Amino acid sequence: MSEYAVVNPATGETLATYPTIADADLDAAVARAHDAAHIWRATAPSDRAVVVRRIADLHRERRDDLAAIIVREMGKPLAAAEGEVDFAADIIDYYAENIERITGDTPIDIVGEGTAVIRRAPIGVLLGIMPWNFPAYQVARFAAPNLAVGNTILLKHAPQCPESAAALEAIYADAGLPEGAYVNLYATNEQAATVIADPRVQGVSVTGSERAGSAVAELAGRHLKKVALELGGSDPFIVLSTDDLDATVAAAVDARIDNNGQACNGAKRFIVVDGLYDAFVEKFTAAMAATVMGDPFDEETVLGPLSSLAAAERLQEQIDRAVAQGATLTTGGTRDGAYITPTVLTGVTSDMDVYGEELFGPAGVVHRAVDEDDAVRIANDTAFGLGSYVFTTDPAQAQRVADRIEAGMVYVNLVLADSPELPFGGVKRSGTSRELGLLAADEFVNKKLIRIA
Numbered sequence: 001m002s003e004y005a006v007v008n009p010a011t012g013e014t015l016a017t018y019p020t021i022a023d024a025d026l027d028a029a030v031a032r033a034h035d036a037a038h039i040w041r042a043t044a045p046s047d048r049a050v051v052v053r054r055i056a057d058l059h060r061e062r063r064d065d066l067a068a069i070i071v072r073e074m075g076k077p078l079a080a081a082e083g084e085v086d087f088a089a090d091i092i093d094y095y096a097e098n099i100e101r102i103t104g105d106t107p108i109d110i111v112g113e114g115t116a117v118i119r120r121a122p123i124g125v126l127l128g129i130m131p132w133n134f135p136a137y138q139v140a141r142f143a144a145p146n147l148a149v150g151n152t153i154l155l156k157h158a159p160q161c162p163e164s165a166a167a168l169e170a171i172y173a174d175a176g177l178p179e180g181a182y183v184n185l186y187a188t189n190e191q192a193a194t195v196i197a198d199p200r201v202q203g204v205s206v207t208g209s210e211r212a213g214s215a216v217a218e219l220a221g222r223h224l225k226k227v228a229l230e231l232g233g234s235d236p237f238i239v240l241s242t243d244d245l246d247a248t249v250a251a252a253v254d255a256r257i258d259n260n261g262q263a264c265n266g267a268k269r270f271i272v273v274d275g276l277y278d279a280f281v282e283k284f285t286a287a288m289a290a291t292v293m294g295d296p297f298d299e300e301t302v303l304g305p306l307s308s309l310a311a312a313e314r315l316q317e318q319i320d321r322a323v324a325q326g327a328t329l330t331t332g333g334t335r336d337g338a339y340i341t342p343t344v345l346t347g348v349t350s351d352m353d354v355y356g357e358e359l360f361g362p363a364g365v366v367h368r369a370v371d372e373d374d375a376v377r378i379a380n381d382t383a384f385g386l387g388s389y390v391f392t393t394d395p396a397q398a399q400r401v402a403d404r405i406e407a408g409m410v411y412v413n414l415v416l417a418d419s420p421e422l423p424f425g426g427v428k429r430s431g432t433s434r435e436l437g438l439l440a441a442d443e444f445v446n447k448k449l450i451r452i453a
Contacts, residue, residue, distance in 0.1 A: 233386030
């Protein structure tokens with residue numbers, strides 16, 4: 001049976017299956033991407049920008065179809081899927097609009113006579129290994145900057161997103177890219193390993209779990225390939241002070257249930273100072289419990305199913321194990337198929353498994369902190385370091401805490417504020433690279449020094 005299938009998580013129905021690529025066809029795909037790299041890198045940046053901008057336009061023109069596919073594949077509410085497609089288009093536009101900045105020379109002030117510049121050049125064929133939680137957005141933030149700088153793309157999407165993969169490949173082809181500049185691969189993990197080892201492939205980017213990232217990084221290192229990793233997170237949401245607790249709680253709920261709770265940078269650990277803790281837990285519990293679950297195609301639905309039955313079973317096992325080890329369940333903790341009721345856990349201590357785990361779904365842990373120092377200690381007491389959220393009415397405290405948090409991103413007094421110009425990435429076991437913003441376009445380029453006497 002094919003690894004690639006569309007299984008509606010809301011119903012469990014298998015809607016379509018797709019065959020994996022034959023080994024001979026895989027080799028031919030790499031050859032096409034390699035041949036296209038010579039054509040695409042020689043294309044003027046202004047001409048590349050026209051094609052990249054057309055890719056964004058086609059996302060918007062095909063928005064309804066793309067969004068419906070995303071809902072069928074991974075279960076997010078339709079409005080969220082539509083928003084994802086819109087954001088993907090905005091990201092792609094950003095790189096078209098900034099193509100001269102990301103491909104232009106950077107002069108260097110030198111000692112002595114003459115000139116020196118850093119000239120950015122594409123490195124060639126890249127493999128992208130994509131996750132299922134954002135089928136269009138994740139592809140955009142990998143493919144757009146790298147196509148803009150002149151690289152070509154081999155794209156291995158998640159096995160549960162084959163329909164998105166096909167729809168996106170059609171968009172990139174219809175936009176006018178050279179044949180082979182963007183190639184979708186229905187490849188097995190073993191075939192992906194073959195691609196990484198291929199000398200025609202110059203780098204690999206993976207978004208996914210720690211396990212997947214570690215395996216890819218090991219293989220890429222063995223073959224001396226550049227690797228970019230965007231992995232998991234257990235982002236802290238720190239509440240130190242507020243003049244509107246209801247608004248802070250609403251932000252906490254949004255940060256937890258966004259994308260059905262399946263976002264690597266979603267808030268998962270809520271760290272609240274002692275004076276606000278009891279009121280926060282009461283309001284947060286009530287708000288989570290009131291979240292409307294249902295059919296993701298229903299416009300009233302706020303929370304759909306998890307991406308698969310297996311994902312829901314994993315989260316349920318984590319919740320059950322936490323309770324068995326002594327955590328208190330204030331709401332939720334039940335499963336119906338791939339649906340998990342919004343869940344809040346309190347009383348979690350450092351000797352419990354859930355203290356160090358990532359909860360990938362609509363479940364969060366609330367910790368009590370004695371003061372600012374204790375809150376920062378709890379926030380940093382994790383193997384992850386992706387994003388973080390700080391709520392305080394004290395601007396000096398905001399700056400101080402932001403400096404002390406061990407994470408790639410800190411958002412103060414706001415959530416769900418990702419934007420094309422803002423770099424995205426983490427430290428520790430959350431990854432090694434940056435996507436979005438100008439930094440993303442520097443991941444897979446040859447920063448060539450040209451020194452002239």
